[in-house]
Amino acid sequence: MNLLLVLIAFAGIAAIDVPGMVKSKRWHDLTVYSILFLLVLVLGILVALDVKVPSPIKAIQAFYRDILHLSFKIS
Amino acid sequence: MTLEKENISSKELAFAVFCFIHGTVLRSGFIISVTRNDSWAMAFTGLLFMLPIVAIYAGLLRKFPGKSLVEIDDIIFGPILGKVISALYLFFFASLAALNTRDLGNFVAVHMMPETPIAAAIAVFLLGCVYTLRKGIENLINLSTLLFIISAGALALNAILVLKEVQPEFLKPLFRLEPQKYVQATVSVTAVPMGEVLAFTMLTPMLGKNGKAAKPLLLGLVLSSVSMAIVLMRDIVTLGPLVSIVSLPAFESIRYVSLGDILTRLESVYGVILIILFLLKVSILLYAFVLGLTQMLSGKRRPLSNPGHEGQASGTAQSLNSKNHPPLILISAALVFFYSLFVFESMMENKNWGATTAPFFSLTFEFLLPAVSLLVACLRKLGRAREVKA
Secondary structure (H helix, E strand, C coil): CHHHHHHHHHHHHHHHHHHHHHHCCCHHHHHHHHHHHHHHHHHHHHHHCCCCCCCHHHHHHHHHHHHCCCCCCCC | CCCCCCCECHHHHHHHHHHHHHHHHCCCHHHHHHHHHHHHHHHHHHHHHHHHHHHHHHHHHHHCCCCCHHHHHHHHHHHHHHHHHHHHHHHHHHHHHHHHHHHHHHHHHHHHCCCCCHHHHHHHHHHHHHHHHHHCHHHHHHHHHHHHHHHHHHHHHHHHHCHHHCCHHHHCCCCCCCHHHHHHHHHHHHHHHHHHHHHHHHCHHHECCCCCCHHHHHHHHHHHHHHHHHHHHHHHHHHHHHHHCCCCHHHHHHCCCCECCCECCCHHHHHHHHHHHHHHHHHHHHHHHHHHHHHHHHCCCCCCCCCCCCCCHHHHHHCCCCCCCCCCHHHHHHHHHHHHHHCCCCHHHHHHHHHHCHHHHHHHHHHHHHHHHHHHHHHCCCCHHHHHHC
């Protein structure tokens, strides 16, 4: 169900964004857009399928706390 | 998309800065958990620490008038290193947008509509942000004057109505905590709500006149620190020891408001104002991300503007025009949507991040990178002074 909603949403986004670029033959823009679109679509599918996507914020937290030793202590 | 020829006034920018920060101020729990009944004073110490940071932003914007942060990086560090640094800024803006969106989702799911899935609340909220951006960021900034009046009016009204519940002795004992607690809270106030005004360096090219960004930024910050002190003091004298236990002190203290049996349950008004302020904040962060991404992908550098030249104001805004560049607002909002869903697994993780690491992470982008940029620009003698000589 979640996957279907994600696919419908992305179809809607493409339907809004792509025709303008195709109509005015902006192929470079379309290429850039397509790469971003595919990356976000893959992310969306992973989230919809409940695949555990690692949060960059947690990696940053570990980097600042354990490597740079820049972290406040909780009282 | 109607994002062309956008201009904003200094006054509107100042009010936008106030509204941008006030949304976070209304969730003051992260400061109160550290400095408890002395937290109100941190609004002023945080402002003092913010002054040199604003001076750095003002220095960069004065050297490169009419340029956004991404364009400035390109000029200072060159096309390759400049893009790497710009990508870091974009990651920061996207992360802030995702974290604030998640906070909004948590607020709605816990306090307002407990049976609504958080993803649904976030999706509707981000659709609102997309609608706002497609109508033009200028309109949102224009609205900030009205939003300022509403939120400042609501703050004053709440403070007056809650007066009969106030117990001033809750402010005592004054300043008895260990000094490092005050340092921690000051750094947190500087980095988390105040330093996030870095996003406005993507909007300042929309100001009609060059080199006038510092004044509105500063005015917005002063107004915010006064409102922050009022909010924190109201919460402390109303809730007493409870203030460091509840998750949203402002929300809980407004619950005390009761005028006869007529004016009660004002926390719903607080909820509506908080959502509107979040909409403004996330829209500005999303705009900063989309504009930066568009400028990075376009790779074209606009010439430095001459002082007093008005036409440049529309330049940065025009680069979001879908007739010239790929339309990135919807796909960026989708990215923020999914990012906000997996950024934290629980509210405890979110609180832990905010209390321990977020200030250092934020200061890297809000202070360290801009300071290095300004230093390199000065050493390489880049910017307006050199252009005038040439």
